[in-house]
Amino acid sequence: MDEKKRQKLEDAGWRVASTADFLDLTPDESAYIELKLALSKHLKQIRTQKELTQEAVAERIKSSQSRVAKMEAGDPSVSIDLLVKTLLSIGATRSDLAEVIATAK
Amino acid sequence: MDEKKRQKLEDAGWRVASTADFLDLTPDESAYIELKLALSKHLKQIRTQKELTQEAVAERIKSSQSRVAKMEAGDPSVSIDLLVKTLLSIGATRSDLAEVIATAK
């Protein structure tokens, strides 16, 4: 069993209900989660690079600071849609997103 | 006003409530919609290329034929999450997704 991988998920806020559940992750599911985490990390990276607060980002997308925090934390309750919308709103281009997705760890 | 662009959206199932609403589309919003449409098209392309029926795809992701049809139609009720999950489930790689997103018309 891949403890390192499990730890990586948990670090990112993906609490797994049980080891059995974790083992049920198919390659697709892993790819999906990794993709989301990659977008999360990139959001934080761009935001801090631009010296924007979470509150400032929240205003742009008419959301709230707490939701931006959840986005950056890779919270499972956050959709890719919201991540993409947010990234685009703070200046990321489609090319940027493509690169993030392609090189996602 | 960009009638050609409006037509493109409507062709893809994005009925705009009014011209005024359409004009309110910011560049981000346009990018977001184009990105979704690109994923939709790619789904149909891969599926037909692999000679899978919508029903067959639906089974893999435990969804329904009608929802797969909506995905390919670019229906606004479909999330990027679902599109991505579906694409991954029929063999698309993250690199594939990246390319689609980067080159989206």
Add this chain to the structure above:
DNA sequence: TCAATATATGTCATATTTGATATATTAGCA
């Protein structure tokens, strides 16, 4: 033409995601 199969469209109860709010925790600085 006529099935038979595939796809499209509309609707709806249920599930998930959402912004908002409250509040806890952290980071930086006087």
Add this chain to the structure above:
DNA sequence: TGCTAATATATCAAATATGACATATATTGA
């Protein structure tokens, strides 16, 4: 240390996405 701004976390009602279903419309092959 205390103060302040920033970030994290928990909760919840409202909004949105979902699978399922019915049914309409294409598409294909005999």
